[in-house]
Amino acid sequence: MTAPIVRFAPSPTGRIHIGNARTALLNYLFAKRAGGQFILRYDDTDLERSTREFADGIAIDIAWLGIKPDQTIRQSERFDLYHAAADRLRSMGRLYPCYETEDELERKRKRQAARHLPPVYDRAALKLTAEEKAAFEAEGRTPHWRFQLEDRSVEWTDLVRGPSHVDSASLSDPVLIRADGSYLYTLPSVVDDIERGVTHVIRGEDHVTNTGVQIQIFEALSGRSPQFGHHNLLTNASGEGLSKRLGHFSIASLREADREPMAVASLAVLVGSSEAVRAVSTLDELGALVDLARLSRAPAKFDEHELDGLNAKLLHQTDYATVASRLAGLGIAGGEPFWLAVRGNLSVLSDAAQWATMLAGPIARPDGLDAAFLTAALALLPAEPWDHETWGRWTAEVKEATGRKGKDLFMPLRLALTGLEHGPELKFLLPLIGEAKARERLTSV
């Protein structure tokens, strides 16, 4: 098999959400696992709703997820190709002008509904004579253009859904070009896929019907079509579809909420599968876990709590090198010993700041600490150098001297040394607090 070429084709009319990230990642992982290429294609033929800001934002979002496009193309720069393809379809007699207004089409649909017929376009425009067309044009009407479907069942072997088909006879001939000359998504997408040699079109299952139509356009223009895979869609926890327009779970908002990119990527890809609880650390590892043929067919629920859990789990196993520059960016020093001490207590990376602040002090010690006990403990505190054994040795001596054990022994020491009831293990924290601060914190005031 030649190396796959895939594309992710968002329209830059908003920021991408977790469901779009699923599409992007499934494409990327599929291509990269086989040494293929990933194209980022902006479907920005809607010049009113598409913006450069959204496009640039999407580039940032996918880069954050770890996706590195091999090429980026913009449909708004490729109209010549679409005009040429439309001309070819016209010359083949597959693209025909229609003059009905929206109102007229609506009336046709109502009449069909009254007769219990499906709302399929009746191809009346195919029967127009040259004089009738001229008369419409003289009235000031400009045509919209429909692609004439062959009335047959279009069949393909879907990478996700297996043998699939769409019965074209039950579809209206699709409008490819509006009366104002603008293109709907259908034709430009096919033209670009042909021109860029796209081998696999992996997209949401909301596009299955489009595939029936697009395969016919692929065949008309190039005699063949790419392979298709339609993955299940994501919903929110209550089962509602996600909307880019409403900003549901946008990648930008997840990043701003300090979620780990790999936690977001893992869940976007594995959601709904038995692997979804895995905190996967790299895209390579994630790529090895997905198999399009084994994706669930049912819609998958994206639950933010699940992401929270995965985020924490991932941080707990993240090594220092992976986060060093981000910690530096947050102004957090302390290096690897600090990271290894605190990572197990983080929900999000920026939580590390509160532990850095605690270590640096000053801390607020709670009231009511047992001064006599702390004085006894202080007297037994060894001199530096300290390591991870120091805490254990010291508290064994304090236990021996005071007769305290368990919570009565450890909690007052934790409260005095950190000001908090919970936190990272003290055997890691004590050397980071250091002797001078530890003595100060154990000294009653």
Ligand code: GLU
């Ligand atoms: N712009 C289309 C979308 O976002 C692309 C669909 C496709 O992948 O062909 O739905």
